[in-house]
Amino acid sequence: MTEHYVIIGNGVAGNEAACHLRQRDPESRITIITAGRLLFYSRYELPRLFHEDCDWRDFLVNPVEYYVENRINVRRNSFVTHVDAQRKSINLAHKESISYSQLLVASGGATNLPAELSDFAPLLNRFNLYTAACQVRDILPKKGKVVMLGGDVLGLDLARNLINEGYQVILVATEQTFWPHRVDPDERKLLLGALTDMGVEVIENAKIETIQEGAPGMSARHILFDDGCEIFADVVMPFFGLLPAADFMMGSGVDFERGLLVGTNLRTTDPSIWAAGDVCQIWSPEENQYRFYYGWQNVKKMGEIAARNMTGDDIHWETATDHKMYIDENRQIVSPYWEHD
């Protein structure tokens, strides 16, 4: 019987795995399932939208023909609602069920929004997807003002791009600033200083009271702090890191903490289910705990390991030490996590 490898997630991890699965098992069926409507595109390049006349076709990592030639069926606009590990099948929101021989969960992370801001969600713009990025580009006036809440590495990367394009960026720093890096108070001071030098206006120790829609003819957003200060901005964006996106695994019987728990071979507690990427927590024998690893290079490696082990190999993830953020000779903040091909 030909194997049917089903991969939930059309990101770096899922696509890297699909590529290796095809090489190692040429006869198999490979299905990638994604809630998104596009083929795999490079989200790292989204800031190009601010200075180039480009669209999602320019961000595609693989050409359309790649999927045809490699017989990788990418089922887009298909939201997974449940995994039935016993029956080896998954349910999609449109009521179709799909069976698998082996399943790789590579569903990444969803934007984390602290509970105290959830009421304001409709007034916040994200930058996690192409469509969200286009919306920001379309509503942001020339030299407009962007307020970033939190300021994880993704946000900081965007901040640098926006400043280079002449926009104003205000960062409301929180404990998630620099996520996923853990920085001590001294480092934090230095890094925030570097941000200021970059042109980012940094606000510290401020608690948001409310976010409102701006009055007609005024800036689109109005932020009020508990000390009575206020900021008017064109766009307000949350950058509080990611939370693993695997609600559909609830009730599947697979062990789950904050993310899906996997051994160093990336297998979950179900022998036919594997996990890779931002969604999983990998066992670290050295540290005796499960750990997340983020960023393109890490996630890509996980995709490869999972695929190889799914096809009979026995290779293992090696616990990596935390890569520290640093300030380079040009006073730019560098996150070693954040390097990609």
Place this chain on the structure above:
Amino acid sequence: MIDSAMTETDIQLMFCGSAGDGTIAVGDIFKRAMAEAGFKVLAFDIYPPEIRGFGKCISRVRVTSRQAYSLKHQSDILVSLNDSYAIPHVSEVRDFGGVLYDQAPISAMAEGEHISGHLQPGQLPYGVSMREVSDQTTGGSKAKNIVALGFLAGLYDMQREPFHQIIRDKFKHKDPIISESNLLAFDTAYDEGVSTFRLDFIELGTPERQDIGSKVQMMTGNAAVVRGCLDAGLETFFGYPITPATSIMEDLATDLPMRGGRLLQTEDEISAIAATIGAGYAGARAATATSGPGLALMVEMLGLGVMAEVPSVIFCSQRGGPSTGMPTKTEQSDLHLAVFGGAGDAQRIVLAPTNVEGAYKCAGKAFEMAERYQTPVIVLLDLYLSNRYETVILPRQNPFEADSSKKRSHQERGVPYHRFSFTDDNVSPRTVPGEEGGIHTVTGLEHNELGRPNDQPDMHLKMSEKRHNKLLGALDHPGITIQKRFGDEGKVDVGILGWGSTFGEILEAMLVAQDEGISCSAMKVVMLSPLPLQPVQEFFSDCREILIPELNYEGQFANLVGSAISKPFTRLNRVPGVPMRVADILDEIRRLAAQVKSAA
């Protein structure tokens, strides 16, 4: 509609569902709204032979700012109202085109039953809450088609108003609640469409200005025939229903009596042609409409029309044959029957329009010609042309002569009447029963000038010459295109000769070939009998290679041309039951062009 700047519009939509899903109805609303907005529309519906219940329905609509000649082989958007029927057509959507479907169907599905799993990598999915919105707004799932339409209209920023108008119109004979709830369904889905991020690069653009002094309308080939008949002053129609000609009789049944005309559904096709010839003999403008099997029954009577030199008009919409064949599929395989069918040397006029506007002109001109040349005139359509919709520009002034018959001159009225007198143009003055001094004999037997039976060899030869030669005048008949050349002028590498509805595909292929730098022209021949030999011969000598594409197995038009011209040519014959693929013609053009190049 959406853009202030003029952009070239060329999008093709395909609605696909099962009979009962409202597929054809929604395609109809869409094309009417587009025509209303000023776009050119070319559309073709395919439905099963069964009247209702089961079977696949497809409505393809091409919307352009300039006139298009055929449907595109690939659509830009597929709207699925029934996934099991739509799945086989996903491959007809181009890369970066969109597929709209119900994202929350009512029941659980096994793997592969939902269309989203069949999209090709380059295609873009648009999940729409079709059933849910239909349920919420109308209390049932019947309005899924309207929901899909509303979403589509919102997604592409089309104005709501033309749609509202047409939906109201559609339900005007029903309980007002139905119209209101359908409008609500449309609007709810429209808002969903507006808020959906469009990932394709389809722009609707702006329609071109309309010609002043003419009126733009959207109609099918059969509807155009009806308009042509009415404008030409049709007085009597006799017919027997047959797909795909039936709608001609149906529409005339409503419209003809309102203009003082008469229509009779006869017991069969033989009676229909007999009555038509009888009415023609009596001086009325008379017609019948049928398809291949009906024409086969009519040819015996048609011979009488030829021999007795009685005007009559026969519309024949071809379908797949022989025999009962493929009633709901298109084909161009009745040419032999139309041109040659019947006993004896019974030449008649045969016209084959290539598009809907041509169907209008040929219909009206057929009456002029029948009268002028005292002969049956067959207008050869096919299912594709009969049923396809086009926006056409009809002249505001009626372009047809009310009476084209050759009457006796003043002097001739004083002398004994010879019904079949030999004249310079081989057309004899004609009288109708009751006309003073016009009494004469008419028979199916060979006859002399008085109409009296005469089978002498000389007389048969002279009368045969008269009957054939009088038709040559039709080649110069005013106000109708007999044949026309398109594309590059002068000597070219490839020439494509075509007839009937396939000529649209030929033109599209020729335009693409020209864009690719191939020197080519296309010629359409509207009058198949008598054949305009001289211009066709000139075309042959201008083209290094000649291609004749047609939708029949035998190459019937190629046979007709080949019997008169000795230069070799290439045939392209297809019998798929659906219009010829532009790509197939294009491939042949490319091949022939390469052949010319390598020979040089």
